[in-house]
Amino acid sequence: MDRLTNTVRPYAWGSTTAIPDLLGTEPTGQPQAELWLGAHPGDPSRIDRGAGPVPLTEVIAGDPRAELGEAERFGERLPFLLKVLAAAAPLSLQVHPDLTQARHGHAAEEERGIPLDAPERNYKDAHHKPELISALTPFEGLCGFRPAAEAADLLEGLGLPDLLPYVDLLRAKPQDEALREVLTAVLSAPREEIAATVRHAARAMTCLSEQGGPYATEYAAYAAVARDYPGDPGVLAAMLLNPVHLEPGEAMYLGVGVPHAYLSGTGVEIMAASDNVLRCGLTPKHVDVPELLRVVRFEPTAPAVLRPGPDSAYDTPVDDFRLYRHDLDDGPLHLCGPQDAPVPQILLCTDGSAELTAADGQHLELRRGESAYLPAAQSPVHVSGSGTLFRASVGGRPQQLTQ
Numbered sequence: 001m002d003r004l005t006n007t008v009r010p011y012a013w014g015s016t017t018a019i020p021d022l023l024g025t026e027p028t029g030q031p032q033a034e035l036w037l038g039a040h041p042g043d044p045s046r047i048d049r050g051a052g053p054v055p056l057t058e059v060i061a062g063d064p065r066a067e068l069g070e071a072e073r074f075g076e077r078l079p080f081l082l083k084v085l086a087a088a089a090p091l092s093l094q095v096h097p098d099l100t101q102a103r104h105g106h107a108a109e110e111e112r113g114i115p116l117d118a119p120e121r122n123y124k125d126a127h128h129k130p131e132l133i134s135a136l137t138p139f140e141g142l143c144g145f146r147p148a149a150e151a152a153d154l155l156e157g158l159g160l161p162d163l164l165p166y167v168d169l170l171r172a173k174p175q176d177e178a179l180r181e182v183l184t185a186v187l188s189a190p191r192e193e194i195a196a197t198v199r200h201a202a203r204a205m206t207c208l209s210e211q212g213g214p215y216a217t218e219y220a221a222y223a224a225v226a227r228d229y230p231g232d233p234g235v236l237a238a239m240l241l242n243p244v245h246l247e248p249g250e251a252m253y254l255g256v257g258v259p260h261a262y263l264s265g266t267g268v269e270i271m272a273a274s275d276n277v278l279r280c281g282l283t284p285k286h287v288d289v290p291e292l293l294r295v296v297r298f299e300p301t302a303p304a305v306l307r308p309g310p311d312s313a314y315d316t317p318v319d320d321f322r323l324y325r326h327d328l329d330d331g332p333l334h335l336c337g338p339q340d341a342p343v344p345q346i347l348l349c350t351d352g353s354a355e356l357t358a359a360d361g362q363h364l365e366l367r368r369g370e371s372a373y374l375p376a377a378q379s380p381v382h383v384s385g386s387g388t389l390f391r392a393s394v395g396g397r398p399q400q401l402t403q
Helices: 018-023 056-062 064-074 099-111 148-156 161-172 175-188 191-211 216-228 234-238 289-295
Strands: 007-009 034-038 046-048 053-055 080-087 093-095 131-135 139-145 241-246 251-254 260-272 278-281 322-327 333-335 345-358 363-367 371-374 381-393
Touching: 018 034, 018 080, 018 260, 034 345, 046 056, 053 056, 056 064, 080 345, 080 381, 093 234, 099 289, 131 139, 131 241, 131 322, 139 251, 148 161, 148 175, 161 175, 161 191, 175 234, 175 278, 175 289, 191 216, 191 234, 216 234, 216 260, 234 278, 241 251, 241 260, 260 322, 278 289, 363 371
Parallel strands: none
Antiparallel strands: 007 034, 034 080, 046 053, 080 260, 093 260, 093 278, 131 251, 131 260, 139 241, 139 260, 322 381, 333 381, 345 363, 345 371, 345 381
């Protein structure tokens, strides 16, 4: 097992204090948005096995079988990326492709010679990107389309003539068709025209949130988004989606094709190791409307709030990752690596401390904010301590856990 040294990414929407507080470091005054743990080529963690710090990508490439074990079925790479995400402002409204869409999209952009760092590049790799976020603090987000009738009520309640064509569409057509046409119209409208509509909507939402009523809380949330992104068409697109509130320990799963956005809060996020993002709005970055509309699944989806199951895992329908949340106060853990299905794991302590003792005599203490990598060839590890430990692994046949 190896202690990880991880990289913080300073996106503009990030909190200036949440990640420094977790890591026990002094804030810099600048946003610190994401702490990356894993072997993503963009910012791999580093480990030191005696010859100095080495990127985890290089370690895996040196001996894929020992490092990945059964997870090598995903290729010679760690199939998941673990993050701590700290949002002080809304992230972009976005959607992720499925595996077939990612492969075709990546191949097409490679054939056209679009550089990987080009602003108009959609597909950085040929992988899908389902993801899950588990809240460390109260967390606000948007996930999946509302029922069309509910979205119509929300828009009509603003009392703006400019929104009535969208209201009529949402009420007159089948839900999937109506949602597609409204999102297309919002994102394709002339920029100055839609910006004026968004500004009018923001003022109306602010007034209505102060007056109270059935949508007062939601109007307040969307008005806050509009203050961060004045005139952005993504504000209207966001009103088509379900609001989600998570308490610490609760999580939501974000499947491919499902539009979503994180609004505020800190959480532990796990995803398939991919950079493929199609943006819908709430961003100054490139929005490829035709490609976005090809990827989005236009169906109302009630977001489920997930909690850890009896095995401490969040139930997700993909094999690329599995996330566990362990309360060490409930007793010690024994992480076993059965010979028929050894897989790599990453451990992250978010509260208290954890003592890791391997059968081969290795010992490692993880304090709050510290993390460790367990390769597939790792001998069994006993974990004790007090506090909260997140464990990232692959799905399918994960390493067994006894308590």
